[in-house]
Amino acid sequence: MSYHYEINSLIEFITAVAAVITVIILWKYKKAPGVKYLIFLELSVAIRALSYAFEFGTNVLEEKILWSKISYFGIAYLPVLYFLFTTGFSQKKKWIAKNKILLLCILPTIMIPIVFTNDYHHLVWTDVILDEQENIAHYFHGFAFWIFFLFTELLIFAGLYNLLSSVYKFSSYYRSQVYTLVIGSVIPVIGNLLYVSKINPFPGFDWTPVSFVITGFIISLGVIRFRIFDLVPLARNKLLDIINDSIIVVNSEGIIEDCNPAAQRLSGNSGLKITGRSFNSVFKGFEKITKEFDDSAEKRIEYSTGNNKYFYDILITPLKNIEERTSGHLLIFHDITKIKNAEESVKEVNKNLLKEIEKKEKLIEDLDAFAHTVAHDIKNPLGAIQSTISLIPECLERNDLELLEELIGMIQISANKSVHITNELLTLASVRKQSVKTTLLDMDVIFTEAKVRLFNIINERNVKIEKPHHWPRAIGYASWVEEVWFNYLSNAIKYGGNPPIIKVGADSPENGFIRFWIKDNGNGISEEAQKLLFNQFTRLVPEYEEGHGLGLSIVKRIIDKLGGVVGIESSSIQGEGSLFYFTLPAFD
Numbered sequence: 370m371s372y373h374y375e376i377n378s379l380i381e382f383i384t385a386v387a388a389v390i391t392v393i394i395l396w397k398y399k400k401a402p403g404v405k406y407l408i409f410l411e412l413s414v415a416i417r418a419l420s421y422a423f424e425f426g427t428n429v430l431e432e433k434i435l436w437s438k439i440s441y442f443g444i445a446y447l448p449v450l451y452f453l454f455t456t457g458f459s460q461k462k463k464w465i466a467k468n469k470i471l472l473l474c475i476l477p478t479i480m481i482p483i484v485f486t487n488d489y490h491h492l493v494w495t496d497v498i499l500d501e502q503e504n505i506a507h508y509f510h511g512f513a514f515w516i517f518f519l520f521t522e523l524l525i526f527a528g529l530y531n532l533l534s535s536v537y538k539f540s541s542y543y544r545s546q547v548y549t550l551v552i553g554s555v556i557p558v559i560g561n562l563l564y565v566s567k568i569n570p571f572p573g574f575d576w577t578p579v580s581f582v583i584t585g586f587i588i589s590l591g592v593i594r595f596r597i598f599d600l601v602p603l604a605r606n607k608l609l610d611i612i613n614d615s616i617i618v619v620n621s622e623g624i625i626e627d628c629n630p631a632a633q634r635l636s637g638n639s640g641l642k643i644t645g646r647s648f649n650s651v652f653k654g655f656e657k658i659t660k661e662f663d664d665s666a667e668k669r670i671e672y673s674t675g676n677n678k679y680f681y682d683i684l685i686t687p688l689k690n691i692e693e694r695t696s697g698h699l700l701i702f703h704d705i706t707k708i709k710n711a712e713e714s715v716k717e718v719n720k721n722l723l724k725e726i727e728k729k730e731k732l733i734e735d736l737d738a739f740a741h742t743v744a745h746d747i748k749n750p751l752g753a754i755q756s757t758i759s760l761i762p763e764c765l766e767r768n769d770l771e772l773l774e775e776l777i778g779m780i781q782i783s784a785n786k787s788v789h790i791t792n793e794l795l796t797l798a799s800v801r802k803q804s805v806k807t808t809l810l811d812m813d814v815i816f817t818e819a820k821v822r823l824f825n826i827i828n829e830r831n832v833k834i835e836k837p838h839h840w841p842r843a844i845g846y847a848s849w850v851e852e853v854w855f856n857y858l859s860n861a862i863k864y865g866g867n868p869p870i871i872k873v874g875a876d877s878p879e880n881g882f883i884r885f886w887i888k889d890n891g892n893g894i895s896e897e898a899q900k901l902l903f904n905q906f907t908r909l910v911p912e913y914e915e916g917h918g919l920g921l922s923i924v925k926r927i928i929d930k931l932g933g934v935v936g937i938e939s940s941s942i943q944g945e946g947s948l949f950y951f952t953l954p955a956f957d
Contacts, residue, residue, distance in 0.1 A: 459531040
């Protein structure tokens with residue numbers, strides 16, 4: 370073999386070296402979708418260029434044909450690799466499945482043995498003529514060549530379509546990258562057409578390897594200039610399309626440049642394209658966000674819509690162009706509605722717990738007061754009974770029946786007082802625990818029953834009571850309401866004038882409740898004392914009357930359980946007395 374390397378061979382050697390350099394540049398990005406196919410493409414270009422370099426270096430026709438056959442190891446898979454690269458870049462994953470790749474490789478794989486057996490069938494080259502003066506072999510192509518040529522052009526144009534469709538799929542932020550790849554992809558098409566056409570300025574010279582190397586250089590320039598595989602619109606689609614957070618790119622004019630499906634759903638325009646439209650016109654309820662844009666720093670805000678029905682944590686990041694000027698903002702909406710609702714639930718639970726704690730603390734206070742008061746109030750009558758009983762033997766010994774009768778009366782009074790205290794404590798306890806079914810009340814009968822229980826003291830103190838002829842209809846629990854009237858009436862008698870004049874009545878229903886009241890003619894109660902009245906074991910006038918402070922606390926406990934409220938109205942003026950009231954739900 371005799372080789373003489375001239376200008377054509379030198380061009381092909383340079384092409385092979387350039388292809389290898391391109392592979393080295395792209396190796397850093399080998400894990401990016403589609404890039405591995407671009408690397409294999411440049412390696413195939415290097416094989417093809419080296420084969421052509423040796424073909425141009427020999428002046429023996431048989432050797433030229435051999436190197437031309439060897440070049441098909443680099444030629445055969447070039448269109449497939451280019452198509453797979455553009456498909457990976459444009460995120461059309463279904464075309465990169467193994468079965469489809471194998472299908473695309475069938476014709477290139479068959480083409481190699483057809484080329485090496487061309488001497489028997491001439492399907493690739495019908496004839497090869499050597500131009501000894503130019504040292505170039507001119508190939509006349511057969512049927513198989515044109516089939517493969519059509520296959521190559523179809524895949525290259527399909528790859529161009531992939532890239533051009535990405536212009537519309539990706540936002541303007543990535544379009545510079547796409548245009549770079551489109552320009553690089555057009556060059557091999559031109560080179561291939563020059564080789565097979567009559568307009569080739571150097572007949573017999575195949576421009577395809579050179580054009581693919583130029584493409585590789587353009588892509589490498591794009592890597593350096595536009596950071597094609599650093600910004601990865603490839604990974605962008607994969608990540609942003611599956612993420613639940615709404616992500617929006619807004620340019621400096623407030624126009625939506627890009628968004629993910631979550632943002633599309635957030636806008637409420639699932640069936641309409643929102644890119645290219647004003648952010649404020651698309652995202653109703655979020656207009657105030659644009660006032661939060663800060664060109665100098667990232668900002669995080671909390672935002673609510675729908676009358677505080679939905680809550681979002683929004684990250685606003687300024688986007689810089691190559692000149693480091695702010696060209697727009699990236700908005701990331703994280704829905705925190707569930708978190709907020711959970712916080713509110715926790716607050717509500719804490720609030721209820723605090724109430725329970727307050728109730729327990731109040732219960733402890735009640736128990737302390739109970740222990741003190743019961744010990745004090747029961748101690749007196751029991752002590753009186755004990756002292757009186759100790760005098761009975763002496764009376765019997767002296768046969769003093771009159772003193773004995775008096776002692777028995779004292780024992781009876783003390784026993785009755787002990788029983789009354791015990792009954793009130795039992796009532797207080799039963800109201801706390803018992804649940805009852807409320808019914809329509811006959812208030813006239815209930816009030817009369819309470820008055821009968823105080824018959825003796827009413828007669829003794831010549832009490833005058835005025836009550837209505839007709840009572841408004843209310844609902845409640847009769848025996849409990851009787852206890853309320855009993856305590857109110859008992860206090861009105863104790864602390865009224867001399868003689869006690871008591872008025873009882875009821876107001877017209879208001880807001881679904883009826884107010885029942887009782888008014889005495891006593892000296893009234895000060896504002897300070899009024900605040901303590903309905904607490905347990907608080908006496909109305911401790912220095913004036915005996916008692917144990919359970920009555921009004923029983924009243925409050927009962928009315929609370931029946932859904933009403935209790936209260937007092939008093940001016941603290943002598944003779945004007947006090948008005949005690951309670952409310953119950955109105956019937957109907």
